[in-house]
Amino acid sequence: MTTALAPPSRIGKAAVWAVGILAAATGTLESVVSPTLPLLQRELSISPAQGALLSIAMLITGALTAPIAGVLGDRHGGKRVMIWLMAVVSAGGLVSSLAPNLPVLLLGQVLQGAMVGAMPLSFILLRKLLPAGESQVAIGVVSGFFVGGGMLGTLIAGPIAEGLSRHWMFAIPTVAIVVATLFVRRLMPDDQPTRSDARIDWPGLALLSCIVLTFMAGLAMAPEAGSQPLVLVVIVVLLVAFVTGWLAVERRAAAPMFDLRLLATPAIWRSYVVTFAVCVGAAVAIYLVPQLFAVSGDGYGFGASSTDIGRYLLPAAAMAAVSGPLGGLGARRFGAGAVVTAGIGLMTAGLIAMAFIHTEIWHLIVGKALISLANGACITALVIKTATSVDQGNTGTATSLVLVIRVLGFATGAQLSGAILTAGTPAGSEVPAESAYVTAFVIAGVVAALALSVVRSLGKGVKE
Structure with missing residues (x-):
């Protein structure tokens, strides 16, 4: 059952800018690890292999979170899901900023990965609450702020980590996320949920997660394909199996995720x-x-x-x-x-x-x-x-x-x-x-x- 949509509310430029600033802050937090990885390896005494794990932890969890957030936002309202998602991201930023060792920092990165889900949620909000022509420009603004925030994080992470400490390079963007989230909550009107009575397609989400993880594993193994061809073949077979299973589940699901x-x-x-x-x-x-x-x-x-x-x-x-x-x-x-x-x-x-x-x-x-x-x-x-x-x-x-x-x-x-x-x-x-x-x-x-x-x-x- 699909809930009838109410006429879109008019939102001001301040609400759009609040979402844009939130996108910039999340993009900044997403990008601070990569340029400071050598510093983190020295300070936490971690190996290059562990450093590689740290650099992709948020990437993987972000890829898994985005479709879940998109589905929940479509069915229960983008603003409500975004606020809860930003609470998880802020907790992850706090954990990362206080992390004394690699396991705690990995936990923080896993929680921070939820930030990728904020993008489809912002698109839900802007498309529902703005006229058609204005929503295109607004989506462009938010996308640009996210990309720009990522570049900003790459530029400032090193100076902050070297001038203050590695803790502050996580803490500063996290504070910005908290402030921007409060502005979004205050300035952005609630959007009406759609399909709020439909069940979440957890089997479909699980299989999509397996596809992403297997694909990433295949990329990681590709340089070693010459020395371990059997492992690469197994990964390819698993990937095909997961894709086939996902397509079958989505065809038969009463409320498919896609x-x-x-x-x-x-x-x-x-x-x-x-x-x-x-x-x-x-x-x-x-x-x-x-x-x-x-x-x-x-x-x-x-x-x-x-x-x-x-x-x-x-x-x-x-x-x-x-x-x-x-x-x-x-x-x-x-x-x-x-x-x-x-x-x-x-x-x-x-x-x-x-x-x-x-x-x-x-x-x-x-x-x-x-x-x-x-x-x-x-x-x-x-x-x-x-x-x-x-x-x-x-x-x-x-x-x-x-x-x-x-x-x-x-x-x-x-x-x-x-x-x-x-x-x-x-x-x-x-x-x-x-x-x-x-x-x-x-x-x-x-x-x-x-x-x-x-x-x-x-x-x-x-x-x-």
């Missing part, structure tokens, strides 16, 4: 395919550009310090911050397909250019900034396309899968980059050959360019 008929909609499955390809390309740049800044190889690299790298990435942070609003405005004016086409063209050009032109610092600064702009605009337009191609009762569910695929795309791109650099490192050396960087950039550019064949059929405009 209506498989949506996957038959060209706008939906094409958006998912393009999201994966775009995120693979962006992840390669995110991983490789700092490496090129820091490395001092034979005739390439710049031997930059962490502080210098932060300054070099500042233009990319600025582009990431404005990319969401620009993507929303572009989707409203020209259609989501046009924005994604332009973004992929820009990303492909940036990746290919950096593959062959990286002899000066400004080459990488400009290339990374262009890719950040293209990535943010593409993802925003794809989220808008997905959100407006389904009815309001499925907004959170459909967009949450975009975020799951975004996580998988970034993980794939990062793992691909690391594997190529490892394979391209000469025996007895710790510095990859320059050709390894060229190969990784070219592969990423080709993956992004291939997505254009799918984008052309996304169609013009969006359904409202």
Whole structure:
């Protein structure tokens, strides 16, 4: 049974900005571990393998939380679920800021991973409570703030951890999340639940979780495929089994977490395919550009310090911050397909250019900034396309899968980059050959360019 929707309430710009600031704060907290991982390994006396576990703990739990939050938000109201979710995230930030050892810090990261679910919930709220044209721009603003917050966290985590302590790099964003959540609770009106009497499809959610975890395990094992082929085969078989089981469960469920008929909609499955390809390309740049800044190889690299790298990435942070609003405005004016086409063209050009032109610092600064702009605009337009191609009762569910695929795309791109650099490192050396960087950039550019064949059929405009 679906609850009839009340006419949307008018909300002011202050409410939209409150959601945007909350997105920025969560994006900042999400990104502080990666640039400070060496520091955390020293202070907590953890091995590189344990450090790798720490770096992906939040990523995995976030991918698992997003679809659950989306379903609950669709069925019980986005605002109510978001407030409870932010309480879990704030608890995780507090635990991380006080953590004396790795197990406690891992617990904090697991709790913080719930923040990824805030994005589909914000899309539910904005689409329900704003007129169609304004909701597109607002979704773009929130997406841009989240991406910009992630870049901000990358830039400030090191200085805060070195100047104050590692505890403060978790505590400061957590305080911002608490304050922003209070503003959202005060300024954002309650949204009416839909399908509030339907049961949650826990078997479907469990199988989707198994798919994500198995996929991540496969990525982690890929570099060792030559020495452990049987393990990789087992992982592939498990992945196929989980996907098959999930499809079977969703077809038969009385209230499936995801209506498989949506996957038959060209706008939906094409958006998912393009999201994966775009995120693979962006992840390669995110991983490789700092490496090129820091490395001092034979005739390439710049031997930059962490502080210098932060300054070099500042233009990319600025582009990431404005990319969401620009993507929303572009989707409203020209259609989501046009924005994604332009973004992929820009990303492909940036990746290919950096593959062959990286002899000066400004080459990488400009290339990374262009890719950040293209990535943010593409993802925003794809989220808008997905959100407006389904009815309001499925907004959170459909967009949450975009975020799951975004996580998988970034993980794939990062793992691909690391594997190529490892394979391209000469025996007895710790510095990859320059050709390894060229190969990784070219592969990423080709993956992004291939997505254009799918984008052309996304169609013009969006359904409202």
